[in-house]
Amino acid sequence: MTDIFSPVTLGDISLNNRIVMAPMTRDRAGPGDVPTDLMVEYYRQRASAGLIVTEGTQPSRTGKGYFRTPGIHSADQVAGWRRVADAVHDAGGRIVMQIMHVGRAAVQANKDADAETVAPSAIRCPDKIPGPDGVPVETAMPRALATDEIPAVIAEYVTAARNAVAAGMDGVELHCASGYLPMQFLSTNTNQRTDRYGGPVENRIRFVVETLRALADAIGPGRVGFRICPGVRFNGMDDADPHETYAALLKAVDGMGLAYCHLIHIALEGQDALDLVNANWSGPVIENAGLTLDKAKAVLDEGKAQAVSFGYLYIANPDLAERFRHGAPLAKAQRDQFYTGMGDDHRGYTDYPAHGA
Numbered sequence: 432m433t434d435i436f437s438p439v440t441l442g443d444i445s446l447n448n449r450i451v452m453a454p455m456t457r458d459r460a461g462p463g464d465v466p467t468d469l470m471v472e473y474y475r476q477r478a479s480a481g482l483i484v485t486e487g488t489q490p491s492r493t494g495k496g497y498f499r500t501p502g503i504h505s506a507d508q509v510a511g512w513r514r515v516a517d518a519v520h521d522a523g524g525r526i527v528m529q530i531m532h533v534g535r536a537a538v539q540a541n542k543d544a545d546a547e548t549v550a551p552s553a554i555r556c557p558d559k560i561p562g563p564d565g566v567p568v569e570t571a572m573p574r575a576l577a578t579d580e581i582p583a584v585i586a587e588y589v590t591a592a593r594n595a596v597a598a599g600m601d602g603v604e605l606h607c608a609s610g611y612l613p614m615q616f617l618s619t620n621t622n623q624r625t626d627r628y629g630g631p632v633e634n635r636i637r638f639v640v641e642t643l644r645a646l647a648d649a650i651g652p653g654r655v656g657f658r659i660c661p662g663v664r665f666n667g668m669d670d671a672d673p674h675e676t677y678a679a680l681l682k683a684v685d686g687m688g689l690a691y692c693h694l695i696h697i698a699l700e701g702q703d704a705l706d707l708v709n710a711n712w713s714g715p716v717i718e719n720a721g722l723t724l725d726k727a728k729a730v731l732d733e734g735k736a737q738a739v740s741f742g743y744l745y746i747a748n749p750d751l752a753e754r755f756r757h758g759a760p761l762a763k764a765q766r767d768q769f770y771t772g773m774g775d776d777h778r779g780y781t782d783y784p785a786h787g788a
């Protein structure tokens with residue numbers, strides 16, 4: 432039996448327990464997409480998690496698509512994230528940065544005026560995305576990346592990873608889910624390329640494989656994780672054969688010595704997604720599936736994952752790990768305040784108290 436409160440090591444990252452705070456966009460970055468005082472406090476409050484994965488953070492101006500999301504491509508952003516990492520470490524926690532290039536899932540008004548929207552193919556994301564005022568609007572039409580431009584995009588990820596380490600992060604997580612740029616390369620409906628990055632599955636996985644290899648070379652494989660969600664349709668995804676796509680991807684990166692695979696576990700016709708991961712990947716797995724404490728314990732006991740992550744529960748329960756440990760009741764998050772904070776407004780963000788406070 433695996434104790435959810437026992438230590439575990441994912442690659443080079445040592446966790447005090449197996450409870451992970453999942454990445455969640457909260458739209459609280461300040462001017463210049465710099466982390467704010469409120470963000471420092473938000474992450475500090477949740478440092479009793481075995482590991483925190485930050486909200487998706489853009490590696491470049493081009494990679495931004497949502498309003499008030501933070502970046503990791505300027506000196507001010509690095510300095511802001513250094514304050515976050517220091518606060519988490521001072522509280523005894525561990526934190527990795529999720530690097531998120533949205534590709535076509537972008538609203539132009541959320542980006543700098545001269546920042547492009549790029550994707551594997553010039554196919555617009557059909558899902559609307561909130562603009563600066565929070566009202567969902569049509570996405571920008573992306574420009575298809577030329578073959579000789581792709582190394583520069585991978586280099587943006589590498590620079591972002593090095594910046595994250597310079598900011599004190601314990602590692603990085605490549606966001607390959609939710610219909611963002613890596614997943615756009617993986618999926619048959621968003622990748623209509625005819626070069627070495629498109630067509631058969633060995634080509635469609637190439638961008639992700641090359642990016643993970645470059646990240647591993649830059650900061651060490653044991654500090655690099657990746658997040659996937661086979662079969663998800665968010666942001667217009669519709670892969671013809673996710674089993675084939677993700678089996679090929681997992682096999683291709685299995686020998687790199689990466690820190691973990693973080694699975695968003697949804698229903699997948701024909702095969703359970705967690706079984707798909709375990710059949711093709713021998714490294715550590717973080718399971719994310721709208722888990723309860725009992726379900727999380729069962730997954731660990733079965734040996735199908737080495738850690739478990741929680742998203743929404745961490746919004747209203749900053750001390751979630753301690754509440755689990757002591758059987759304390761769980762608070763409920765206010766959904767209408769998930770993305771509404773402006774300036775120094777802490778409501779729905781840092782005003783959820785610890786149990787007994």
